[in-house]
Every structure is written in C-alpha cells, then in structure tokens.
Amino acid sequence: MQLKNINKEEEKNLPEDSHILHFWQPCKFEIDENFNFVNDNFLFNTFSNLLYMIAYPILIFITKFFYGFKIEGRENLEGITSGKVTVSNHVHPLDCTMVGLANAPQKTFYTSLETNFKIPVVRRIIKLLNAVPIPKNIKYTKAFMDSIDELLRNNKTVHFYPEGSLWPHYEKIRHFKNGAFDFAVRNNVPVVPMVIKFNKPKKISNLIKTRTTITLVIQKPIYPNKLLGKKDAIIDLKDRVRSSMCAETQD
DSSP states (O other), X not given: OOOOOOOHHHHHHSOTTOXXXXXXXXXXXXXOTTOOSSOOOHHHHHHHHHHHHXXXXXXXXXXXXXXXXXXXXXXXXXXXXXXXXXXXXXXSTTHXXXXXXXXXXXXXXXXXXXXXXXXXXXXXXXXXXXXXXXXXXXXXXXXXXXXHHHHHHTTOEEEEOTTOSOOTTOOSOOOOOSHHHXXXXXXXXXXXXXXXXXXXOOEETTTEEOOOEEEEEEOOOBXXXXXXXXXXXXXXXXXXXXXXXXXXXXX
C-alpha cells in the first residue's frame, strides 16, 4: 500500500474520484446472479458477532493510542428508531473502523468497492464486518439496491462514502455522488453526517509539538423533504448534508 497526503499542486490536477491508495489485489472475486450481498447465514452471523466482540476493545485501544481518537455528538444518534444512512468524508485507511465505533453497539453495514474483496486477508475481515460490495457490472445493481433497501427497512445502519474515494488527510469536503441520498429518499430514512477532522499539533513553549489527533463529529440527522419529487429530494438532501459537513470543517 502506498500512503501519502494530498498536496496543493496535486489537488489542482486530480479528478475528485481519483484513488490515491493502491492495494495489492491478487485474489479472485466475482459477483454473479447467485451472489448474496448480505449474508444471513446463522453460522456466518455467529462468527461475525464474535469478531465484533473481539475487535471492539482492540480497535478502541488502537485508535485512541495511535490517533488520540475521540467521538463527539453521540447524542445525535439517540431517538432514531428507523434505519439510517450514515455518511462521512473518506480521509484515513481506518476511518471505517472509526465510523463503526461511532455507531456501536449497533452494527454498521458498509458499502465497499468490489476491488476491496480482492485484497488478501482484508477481504475476509471486511466480509465478516458486513461490507457490501458495490457491483461494477450494472447487471447486478438491482440486487445490490434491493439488499440495501431491505437493510434500511429492517432498521439497520448503512454507511456510505459519498466522495467515492479515499484522499488521506484531506481537510475539505469533496463533491458527493447521489447513491447514499437515493437510498435515504427511497426508504424515507435520515442521513446522519459524520465528519472526520484532524486536530493539528499545537506548539508548547515553541519547543514541543503534540501529535496530530483525530476527532469524529456526529452531526444531527437530516431527513428527506417529502414535499419534493424524488429527483429533487435526492439533490436537496445531498446539498443539505454536504453544507452541514462543510460548515463543520470550517470551524
């Protein structure tokens, strides 16, 4: 894996959906007409729940120790009894872990690039942690969408990265794709914006600098406007969510 931050010159020339991180992807993975996007097998779910129980305290320690990670705004998740869509900026290889910790104890289902299921070891872990691959072949898009709809109807939490690609340590909010907001409008569920912020080191006596830390801010849920037609409601919801997240990064 190659990891680097985006500098100002690169920012000017990079398309917003460019992929900055490149992983080794030697494994085979293929979606076909028999593929289950959400595995409801009892044995699978037993192992998945066990992994959650083991991983949760470990991930809390890792994110706190290495990144000084903290979560703000948990109260904004209270009172949501329906399914919900959560969205965040995509700025760190472990930000999916941070989103999972923010949503805990409720499980998070993550929409993920199909190529991530070709990465050794990672492919097994993300599958057990309920990653749902986004099919490249439009032939299987309906089955994917039906699976996400069912999750939301069953009061589950589904996370999207509406920017579409990971830009390490990028501090602005990029433009959003429509997918997350389409699901929210179609299922009449709220979108909960989550903003990942990097707290830059502060100088102490001009001699010592503290490390950069990470904060995830959970914002208030934003609901679709039922008075608008579907297309307008999707754009309206997307714009309101992005505006809220942009305002947070300007603090």
